[in-house]
Amino acid sequence: MxxxxxxxxxxxxxxxxxxxxxxxxxxxxxxxxxxxxxxxxxxxxxxxxxxxxxxxxxxxxxxxxxxxxxxxxxxxxxxxxxxxxxxxxxxxxxxxxxxxxxxxxxxxxxxxxALWCRGTGSPAAVLRGAVAVVGTRAASGYGEACAAELGHELARSGVTVVSGAAYGIDGAAHRGALAADGTTSAVLACGPEIDYPAGHARLIARIAENGLVCSEYPPGTPPRKHRFLVRNRLIAAMSDGTVVVEAGIRSGASNTAATADTLGRPVMALPGPVTSVSSAGCHELIRSGKAVLVTGTEDVLEAVAELGSVPATGREVPRRRTDGLDGASKRVHDSLRPRAYRTVEQLAHETGIPWKTVLSCLSALEMSGLASCADRGWTRCGQ
Amino acid sequence: MxxxxxxxxxxxxxxxxxxxxxxxxxxxxxxxxxxxxxxxxxxxxxxxxxxxxxxxxxxxxxxxxxxxxxxxxxxxxxxxxxxxxxxxxxxxxxxxxxxxxxxxxxxxxxxxxALWCRGTGSPAAVLRGAVAVVGTRAASGYGEACAAELGHELARSGVTVVSGAAYGIDGAAHRGALAADGTTSAVLACGPEIDYPAGHARLIARIAENGLVCSEYPPGTPPRKHRFLVRNRLIAAMSDGTVVVEAGIRSGASNTAATADTLGRPVMALPGPVTSVSSAGCHELIRSGKAVLVTGTEDVLEAVAELGSVPATGREVPRRRTDGLDGASKRVHDSLRPRAYRTVEQLAHETGIPWKTVLSCLSALEMSGLASCADRGWTRCGQ
Structure with missing residues (x-):
């Protein structure tokens, strides 16, 4: 042993x-x-x-x-x-x-x-880089899909997904991590041998095989309401940050989030439709400044990376061909038409820009391939 | 005249x-x-x-x-x-x-x-208490429904709904306000007599009849891309706050929001599913701290009320019968069962609470109608 x-x-x-x-x-x-x-x-x-x-x-x-x-x-x-x-x-x-x-x-x-551990995983090793993904049992299809996706992507990034093995968000997060052949850990609110909820017996067994099922409660301790709140502090403490995927206004997930915050760990919440009660707790956490909004794994890794973990990936902003242009050139470009010729004087009047400036804008646009000059005037190219 | x-x-x-x-x-x-x-x-x-x-x-x-x-x-x-x-x-x-x-x-x-105004509304009067509701033309059904609801509720609260008469979010917000027999104002990026977009000719006419269609562009000025950006600053300036309902990552709505922020007006964004590109701009505004998350009219009025406008309505938090209980009483209550009798000693062992404390918790629970005592022991009532 x-x-x-x-x-x-x-x-x-x-x-x-x-x-x-x-x-x-x-x-x-x-x-x-x-x-x-x-x-x-x-x-x-x-x-x-x-x-x-x-x-x-x-x-x-x-x-x-x-x-x-x-x-x-x-x-x-x-x-x-x-x-x-x-x-x-x-x-x-x-x-x-x-x-x-x-x-x-x-x-x-x-x-x-102490920690009572089911499975062979070492808590120190399994929980080295870990993110808690938590939320309501009464999850929507949207919430479960987001939790599974998050669990999958985090696990693929080499991060252990920590959750509470409950129905809804917890289960989806664990399953997503398992589907990625990643590591996931369930922290229980009862003895670690107890399959709670019973419908997750197979899931909990798979978590124990591939990661870690642990509890501070000795074998034989039944789950009780207050134990979930007490357990939630462990989920927060065992992770580099906590993501709430879906939660009602008063929820265990908000409680986990509060603990993470007290411990100085990033608290994150995923938004959803404002028409969905399952997202109301997430929106409240974001509104009140208790959580930062995350839209996916990239955001989560970025938030957690600030603590010195995984480096965040670069974010791409869409570019347009007219992006480098100054304001006057953009206005001239706006006033050009692909299939109608405009003179420099017409463009000056239309844009309100002096004709000399219009002329220099036009040659810059021509060099960028955004304007074209013919005998009868100027036309627009590109964009 | x-x-x-x-x-x-x-x-x-x-x-x-x-x-x-x-x-x-x-x-x-x-x-x-x-x-x-x-x-x-x-x-x-x-x-x-x-x-x-x-x-x-x-x-x-x-x-x-x-x-x-x-x-x-x-x-x-x-x-x-x-x-x-x-x-x-x-x-x-x-x-x-x-x-x-x-x-x-x-x-x-x-x-x-100067302002060129279509309709008989007085800009000073129409824009006295106003909120801008803006967003993408490529709105989702969810976004349009939220914008219409927001427009409707704001108008019912006596707030003028300001927007840009575009397809998508703008149109839905105006329509919601009109459906509530409220006041709405469209600020155009072209001469105020021009129905732009053409498909909104009837909507713009209705806005002019019931509220105000205005522009800083004189009659005959055609819409141009840069004019929308310039116009957006007016939408922000003419309102007590700006709500972005749906927006892509780079959008005119984000630009309106930036102006509102510079002018010291609240900037708000409505979240949506993280799977929807139409909400990406809103999420980015919230993430970056440029906008506060709002889930509906109540949140908007609360944000705007801080500037001295409409007073915010009180918010109700769901209550439970066990809310007033101390931690020990909650734990004892958790361990009671509706149809199984427990002795004080059993409860003390199960909860880890000294039996004298268990006893005083039980009498408090009994007085609150949450526990009941019989010859064979204690049972749970309520919750």
């Missing part, structure tokens, strides 16, 4: 397993307590009831009912591995920001105590 | 008519020259060729070919009235900002020398 935690690795793992189950995340007091005395001591003292009140409040309800070794056995049987902060596979670069946020008092952003 | 310009009114009108035709707008040097010596003197000196070089450059090509009195006669026969800055119907509150912009060197924003 876990091989990189030294001689007393199993005790430490048992302690982390116990700690990850003894309190309902996020448990800021417990987190601080572990940071102070180490995981093994923390676990022992909690078992004895020898802890500060704040830690007791978070742990008393479960401290006598949880056993780390049993949890590890159960996980092992389910093909689940516990990755702890002491493990080289721990996504340090992701949790470091959360530690920072906790230190300044943002207790809702407390880092996970 | 014009009654409010005093005893020498006709001379002044003739001078303004001449000046409005002698240079191709915008003519910043001419504008400054008129401001310095008055319209009548300016007209005389231009006719004689007694002007600074910059003014000569703008006026020489036409100064001998234009006659103000003839233009006024022609306009009169066409049912067109010349409104000048000396007229009480002049939209002072609109042009004042343009004068300011010209003073700081933004020559492209120079105010019109």
């Amino acid at each position: 876990n091989t990189a935690t030294g001689s007393n690795g199993h005790e430490l793992l048992c302690a982390r397993a116990y700690l990850s189950a003894v309190a309902e995340p996020p448990a800021p007091a417990l987190h601080g307590f572990i940071a102070g005395c180490g995981a093994e001591t923390a676990a022992e003292r909690i078992r004895r009831g020898d802890v500060p009140t704040a830690v007791a409040d978070e742990t008393d309800a479960r401290r006598a009912h949880v056993c780390g070794a049993e949890l590890l056995d159960r996980a092992h049987r389910l093909g689940i591995r516990l990755v702890t902060p002491e493990d080289p596979d721990w996504p340090d670069h992701r949790t470091a920001t959360m530690e920072g946020a906790t230190e300044v008092g943002l207790s809702g952003l407390v880092a996970p105590i | 014009n009654t409010a310009t005093g005893s020498n009114g006709h001379e002044l009108l003739c001078a303004r008519a001449y000046l409005s035709a002698v240079a191709e707008p915008p003519a910043p040097a001419l504008h400054g020259f008129i401001a310095g010596c008055g319209a009548e003197t300016a007209a005389e000196r231009i006719r004689r060729g007694d002007v600074p070089t910059a003014v000569a450059d703008e006026t020489d090509a036409r100064r001998a070919h234009v006659c103000g009195a003839e233009l006024l006669d022609r306009a009169h026969r066409l049912g067109i009235r010349l409104v000048t800055p000396e007229d009480p119907d002049w939209p002072d509150h609109r042009t004042a900002t343009m004068e300011g912009a010209t003073e700081v060197g933004l020559s492209g924003l120079v105010a019109p020398i």
Whole structure:
């Protein structure tokens, strides 16, 4: 199972397993307590009831009912591995920001105590360059198509697509990444062995095979409403940026976006028809300045690249043959006709430009192949 | 015709008519020259060729070919009235900002020398509270529906809908306003008697009947490409704010939006599907921070109200019965089931919350009608 935690690795793992189950995340007091005395001591003292009140409040309800070794056995049987902060596979670069946020008092952003992982993927490796693609379960066909396209293109660019395995946008994003033979990761709001939603059992299995299914909840934890909100902070924290594809006005996706913003990660939202309720949350995020508008993968990579990730691709602006012309030459060109001859005097009167200037404009236009001169006058070419 | 310009009114009108035709707008040097010596003197000196070089450059090509009195006669026969800055119907509150912009060197924003008006509407009155609704001629069905809806709702709110009478978004916005029996104004890029585009002849006639069709171009001026760009600055200047409904990446609408921004007026853009090229310009305006995203009339009125116009209507956020609950009570509520009994101890273990806290949460939930207590335990009610 876990091989990189030294001689007393199993005790430490048992302690982390116990700690990850003894309190309902996020448990800021417990987190601080572990940071102070180490995981093994923390676990022992909690078992004895020898802890500060704040830690007791978070742990008393479960401290006598949880056993780390049993949890590890159960996980092992389910093909689940516990990755702890002491493990080289721990996504340090992701949790470091959360530690920072906790230190300044943002207790809702407390880092996970450990990650229960289904599949063989290393969280550190899978989450190296990652973008969260999230949104409503009640997605429209448009939203699902956009999420799938985004998932596909991001994965093709070598970016891991992180989402929550839910119906709608989440599922479409994961599927898009899988279709590109890319890496995708699902962060669950329940034990990682639980297929939630049940209809996504096959999808979740495919994500575990090709990427990573993980959770801060130990095996056996059922999904509950508040756990989705708590989980959402992890989706944001595990990614370089979060894209909301479709969301209602009050939604979990907006909540993920808010966390990403607090962590200093780009928050992006995809617009849609104003007539679609599924896009209302995205529009609100953009309107309020909480998210930047993105129209596709190029925009997303550009936003994320500012953090030092993938370089953004150059953007092409359509060019016209008349683009290099000065204002007077453009006006003269406008007044020329392809099949009617104009004299310099006519053009001067029509455009209001002095005839000498008209003449120099005409020779410039002729050299660019935009005007042509004949005995009876000037005609337009091109454009 | 014009009654409010005093005893020498006709001379002044003739001078303004001449000046409005002698240079191709915008003519910043001419504008400054008129401001310095008055319209009548300016007209005389231009006719004689007694002007600074910059003014000569703008006026020489036409100064001998234009006659103000003839233009006024022609306009009169066409049912067109010349409104000048000396007229009480002049939209002072609109042009004042343009004068300011010209003073700081933004020559492209120079105010019109006069307005040729079709219909009986007073520019000052019609343009008192106005919003420009603009966009691409190559509009989608979605874009036209949004423009019509916006035009309709703005007009119903007593706001004049300003646009350019073009096919696509412009036409839909005008039509929406007319359908609401509201006021709408078309600013043309040609003489105001010209039905351009020809297919909108009936629409333009209806706009003139119910609102105002105006132009800074004298009768007989044909539409030319550059005149649309020049005209666009007037659409922006004559409105409290500009909404771009649909636009391609390079478009006249973006140009109108840029002018509105320079004049310190709100620029707004309506999003659409990212798969639609007709919305690409809107998305780019929002992305680059040049426009705020609006989803409908309420958003538009809110943006415009910041300038002291119509007060914005209150926005309703959907409420849930559990909204007032603290985090612990929400977690307890999540763990309750409608048709399964739970003991306090079970709930404490499941939620990780101390049982004493669980108990006080349960009584609060019971009082709110969200939990119910029976002999065998607690069940969920509501939500």
